[in-house]
Amino acid sequence: MRKSWGLAAALVLTVGAAGVGGWALAPKAGAVTPPVAFTADALPTWQTNGIVWALAQAGDTVFVGGTFSEVRPPAGTTGTPKGAVNFAALNAATGAPTSCSLSFTVGEGSATVRTLVVSPDQKTLYAGGYFGAVNGTPVSSLAAIDIATCKPKPAFTPSFPATVRALAVTDDTVYAAGDFGTVNGHQRERFAAVTTSGELLPFKADADEPGRAIEVTPDGSKVLIGGDFFTVNGTNSHALAVVDANSGAVTKAYPNGFIPTNSVVKDIETDGTGFYTGNEGTGGGVFDGRIAFDLSNYEQRWRDTCLGATQAVEEYQGVLYSASHAHDCSTVGEFPDGRRYHLLAQPTTSTGKLGWFPDTNDGLGEGIGPRAFTISGSGATKYLWVGGEFTTTNGKAQQGLTRFATGPDKGAPTVPQVSAAAISPNQVHVRWRASTDLDDSKLTYKVYRNGSTTPVHKVEGDSLLWARPQFSFKDTSVTAGQTYSYRVTASDADGNTSALSANATVTVPTSTEAYPSQVVADGASLYWRFDESTTPYVADSSNGDHNGLYVNAPTLRQTPPAVNGPSTAVALNGTNQKLYSDKRVNAPSTFTIETWFKTTSNRGGKLIGFGNNTTRNSGSYDKHLYMTNTGNLVFGVYSGGTRTLSTWGSYNNGKWHHVVGTQGPGGMTLYVDGKQVASNGVTGSQQYTGYWHVGADNLNGWPLRPSSTFFAGQLDETAVYPTALSAQQVAKHYALATAPADTVSTVTATDDTYANAGAPGTNYATSTSLAVRGTSAYESYLRFNLPAAPAGTVLKNARLAVKTTTATGAGTADKVSVVPVTGDWTETGVSYTNRPSLGSAPIGTLSGATDGSTVYSATLDPTALASELGGSYSVALTSTGTDPLWLWSSEAPAAEGTPQLVLTFGAP
Structure with missing residues (x-):
């Protein structure tokens, strides 16, 4: 970095040999996000x-x-x-x-x-x-x-x-x-x-x-x-x-x-x-x-x-x-x-x-x-x-x-991590954490639905390694009861594109889920439902796109959750696992923090709070709810000193509990299981920029400090609001947690095969493919073991999901009928000459399945399946057309769990 100043113009010189090793001169610069001039791609160098x-x-x-x-x-x-x-x-x-x-x-x-x-x-x-x-x-x-x-x-x-x-x-x-x-x-x-x-x-x-x-x-x-x-x-x-x-x-x-x-x-x-x-x-x-x-x-x-x-x-x-x-x-x-x-x-x-x-x-x-x-x-x-x-x-x-x-730029962005959720019959909310690219802060994201090669949404967004916002897309072209899958790519300005993300799959409910809808309606600016199947991304289900990160891989998909419905909880080990928000914000002066927890721990731990660091202990930390060694709950802020509210009762009894802390113009209030348990007139708290923490952060200097700042137990439905919720709102949240909610059961085929009129004596039990055509005929047969309806519910919706293969022409322009099988059959015994008899009336139709390597669905008549719940049920796929449909069988690694029935149960 020592510039040499003078009147002489710089001469263009090359000293000695052209070099050893034979690496070629790089071509002219590719696109990196201006005003950066250099790519981040390290070149071969002695x-x-x-x-x-x-x-x-x-x-x-x-x-x-x-x-x-x-x-x-x-x-x-x-x-x-x-x-x-x-x-x-x-x-x-x-x-x-x-x-x-x-x-x-x-x-x-x-x-x-x-x-x-x-x-x-x-x-x-x-x-x-x-x-x-x-x-x-x-x-x-x-x-x-x-x-x-x-x-x-x-x-x-x-x-x-x-x-x-x-x-x-x-x-x-x-x-x-x-x-x-x-x-x-x-x-x-x-x-x-x-x-x-x-x-x-x-x-x-x-x-x-x-x-x-x-x-x-x-x-x-x-x-x-x-x-x-x-x-x-x-x-x-x-x-x-x-x-x-x-x-x-x-x-x-x-x-x-x-x-x-x-x-x-x-x-x-x-x-x-x-x-x-x-x-x-x-x-x-x-x-x-x-x-x-x-x-x-x-x-x-x-x-x-x-x-x-x-x-x-x-x-x-x-x-x-x-x-x-x-x-x-x-x-x-x-x-x-x-x-x-x-x-x-x-x-x-x-x-x-x-x-x-x-x-x-x-x-x-x-x-x-x-x-x-x-x-x-x-x-x-x-x-x-x-x-x-x-x-x-x-x-x-x-x-x-x-x-x-200065070029060319060859580095592709990282693969987006995607989440998809639906809490109402008319919308799917697709969310993903911004990708990173070492020399491009502005990236373009494309969202693909159900395996299509045409994006349904495109958006540009900026990100840095330490500031990776959540982007989202609301898909309103959906049908209640149907299942949809979404994948996202990220591209830089030079066209370098990440691989497709993993599929994020969601079934649209047939009725609105009461609890999460109320949380969103009450204005949550952060809402973590803990429904992810992989770490580290924690999707934010609020409209604030305030995503988080799991630290040290907590145990996901814990059931039963705190709230009725298809959601899940997360389990923390009490040693080194926690979550923090990925977005730096100013400390709120008016706020509500809310979470559900379940534990038998006698070492306490922080449930939720605000702090000025992420993976390391914060130096400024308050606006938190924590548990003492004896299972009491403490809600605290710092206003020139620690100001706290606490409970007399203990809540480390292994049951789900709902805790809420609010601070606003009227002071601080602590609620447990829908009821107010303590309040004061404190309206001030420490002001600094920081991050929300769940499951751990510093508690040094706070009253009744527990043995561990790390919480051991399960957490669910964590939310932060920019307002102080009223007692009526808190009580309503607690009551809605037990409200009836639709549940979804996914059933994979136990047997599947097809019959071929061109080879009437051949059995295809070990084939990774299924086939459907009218002339010359292929028919496919699927068997499912149906679950019984959960107590107090009925079958409200049924859908058959299949996936086309990667073969050329795997999709079909013809309609495919889903017909009940009335005769006996076995996977290893069926052939075209001894194929089972079928019912006369279809219970569903698959249409528009034109693309390869794509999941498609056929809505089925739920009344046809209702009487068969708790037993075995078989359907056939037939067609009268001449354009064949090729599907993955359950034996194929690429089948993504198909063929499967997706059954939605709910209140009568």
Whole structure:
């Protein structure tokens, strides 16, 4: 990131051989979400066996400096490692070594190259660090290399007796920062300037602690210096200062406190209007992020207070790329303390992060990760090179070096995780969590129904790795009693498309489900029903699209649920399982929290609450319901102190209980099982941004704190409202939980086969296919063991579901009749010559089954099946047409549980 300023135009040069390994030049850029310029697809690049501290470029060559002894081919490729003593030169487009080879050595200790910079005319490479010779030529921690010959310039011999950590160069001057106290025997403390021939200049910017960064302003009049220092030329200026380019006199100081005492500047970058610092700190209250300054007055433009030791910054086309291990950006409204992000991008105008997320690991040494950037390439394709102490890139082995191009973008978004639910006869609500794409924040989603290749819905949406909203689609073209399946894909602007999601299947009820409909009607902004069959996505059934995430795979699909109907509950182990919302929101001042729980635990735990973190314990936490060791319930907020309501009774008796806490203008109220049990007049609570938690979070300092913050038991129907529900609303919710509700039973065929008039004596019991046609005839036969109707219910709806095969022409334009079988048959005994007799009247018709690999349904007359409940029942599929229908039999892995009967039972 050391720009070289001067009048000379940059020359396009390629040093040495075209490269080893044969990787081709990448074509022109594909589409990534603007203004990001680089894809997140890591290119094959030779790697080091140690730490890379410095990068620089000249045309199509990238120079690499650090602490290493060899370079080797990318993982998974062939090639022989090459000796490389703290330096390498690589082809920008291929990532392979050139013929330029230099060894940086020292007589005592360990040599290292800490900084590299190329002169404005692209003819000289300057290297700084701690070394005493280059290819045997004596030097003193600073060397000049002739790029054309790849040889050190023997006449350039300034003496720096300690490590040089940063360089900047103009047409005639080399500026240095580091640990030194003298240069050429003259006092120059931590900062100095020499001519391009090596003579010491009058420039003097003496600092009391090491210099780590140096940069010349675009007009050449000022030098920006950064490091650990607290004074420059006796002036109070901590970690950063602006000095005169000729004299070194301080022209802009940043007194101690502007950057905290325990923080330093590790890098400085400039563009046409501003300059940017990368900062690192140690201990509490540090500043680890980035600051943008205006060059017109050197005043702060913005400050990014993310925590995570920024090592390098690089500006390109209005975007600031940063290398760090950012782990907490909550102070700028982004992700809380948690996983580390090693490479980030943001506009030069703001702190907001852009959708660019390639990643490394912490790696060797200090465990920092990436440490250096450069942008190379003389043609249309540019390459962002990253160096550091990492050992992986995007999860794959790659040490010390990696690179990213301006195109093409080849990475597809992740597969969406989809949920589908219906609580009324006229609508299915399809929901999915936003996908991620490492270099595209804007994605297009397409929803497909019942296996069709034509989407029924399309929507664009933005997401970041830590902000993956829920998208939804309401399908109103549905029929009560029918079952529908939905799949979703995600695509980026370059056409890279994820695989289809798993099918989300739902049967539309024949009557409205009373409890969930009331929750939605009462204005829930978060409503988790826990009906998922896979983790980690928790669908939000409210209109707020406030989805959540399961942590450590709780046990799903628990029955019986708390509320009558087809829903299920979730079980938590009380050790490490919980849920949290995926959406950062402001803490509400008026709210209701509601959940159902069932437990026998004597260790308590949090049921639901609000906190400022996600996977880690929150530092701010209140607006919660928790259980004590003895099974009592506590509802609490923080308003200058803990304010709580609690129950006298215990509720850890293994039965489902309903608990609600509200706070509004009238104060706090606690309800259990539909009844008010406690209240007070407290109206205030702590205000901060955060996330809803279910099943666990911090409870330190709260009254009657349980042994465990993790709840062990089952939870169901968790909801949050932006209002304080009334006593009448709470009582109604409790009563509706036991209201009669439709139940759905799915029955898979116990026997299925078909008969073929063209092979009248053949039995097809082991076939994975079924067939239906009028001429020449195929008939299929299906047997089901029907359940008895649940007590107090009748059969309200029946449907036969089948799935077409993937064979060409599997679908049919003909109508297929579903006819009762009246004769006896066995799967292994039936053939066309001894096929069973059939009833005369169809009980249902399958039509429009024209596509392959698609689930289709035929509505059946429920009265025809009602008398057969509790016993065996057989139907045949017949047709009078000539267009065959090919279906998967129950023996086929692709059948998705078909053929099956879907039976809906409800109140008479």
